[in-house]
Amino acid sequence: xxxxxxxxxxxxxxxxxxxxxxxxxxxxxxxxxxxxxxxxxxxxxxxxxxxxxxxxxxxxxxxxxxxxxxxxxxxxxxxxxxxxxxxxxxxxxxxxxxxxxxxxxxxxxxxxxxxxxxxxxxxxxxxxxxxxxxxxxxx
Numbered sequence: 001x002x003x004x005x006x007x008x009x010x011x012x013x014x015x016x017x018x019x020x021x022x023x024x025x026x027x028x029x030x031x032x033x034x035x036x037x038x039x040x041x042x043x044x045x046x047x048x049x050x051x052x053x054x055x056x057x058x059x060x061x062x063x064x065x066x067x068x069x070x071x072x073x074x075x076x077x078x079x080x081x082x083x084x085x086x087x088x089x090x091x092x093x094x095x096x097x098x099x100x101x102x103x104x105x106x107x108x109x110x111x112x113x114x115x116x117x118x119x120x121x122x123x124x125x126x127x128x129x130x131x132x133x134x135x136x137x138x139x
Contacts, residue, residue, distance in 0.1 A: 014136040021050035022115070022130070032129075039071050039126035043119050047130055051083070051112040058139035061115060062102045064131040065093075071126035072096045079116040081105040086114065104138065 019035030026037040026046045037046055061080045072093040079086045080103040087105050107113075115133055 014134065017050050017052070017115075017133040017135060019130055019132045021052075021132075022047045023049050026119075035130040035132065037128050037130065039074065039119060039123050039128055041119075042122045046117045046119055046128070048114055048116045051114060053110055054107055054113045054135075055110050055137075056107050057137050058104060058106045059113070060102060060104045060136045060138050061113075061133050062100060062135075063115065063133040064098055064100050065117070066098045066129040066131070067093045067096055068127040069096045070123070071128045074123055074126060075120040076128075077116075077118040077120055078103065079114070079118070081114065082107065082111045083114050086116075090120065106139075 019033070022035075024034075024037065024047050025044050026039065026041070028034060028036060028038070039046070065076075072095050075090060075092050077088060077090045078101055079088045081087050082105075087103050089103065093099055113135070117130065
């Protein structure tokens with residue numbers, strides 16, 4: 001699957017990481033596609049991956065998350081970077097709808113990239129859709 005994620009331009013590499021490349025720890029919404037998650041349950045890592053090795057340099061990840069009314073009131077943590085060293089940010093969407101998140105991280109040496117979305121509290125209901133990620137080398 002990682003062969004489909006080719007770096008397009010050596011001068012400004014970029015790629016799209018589809019939701020299918022990620023590992024999920026949440027139920028997929030009945031009748032939904034990969035990335036459409038039922039948030040019901042305990043605090044947990046909702047998704048992680050794709051562990052594709054990026055060369056050293058500064059990389060930007062941009063991803064879209066869509067929340068329903070209940071899901072929009074939950075605390076979420078988003079991590080971007082290497083498996084052991086990464087940038088971490090928390091947020092509460094505050095309203096239903098589509099949100100675009102952009103994070104930048106410096107790889108000092110080549111290593112696997114990971115995006116993690118972590119639900120920081122238990123919930124009785126709620127849905128979120130992860131639409132994949134756009135990555136781009138910016139330095």
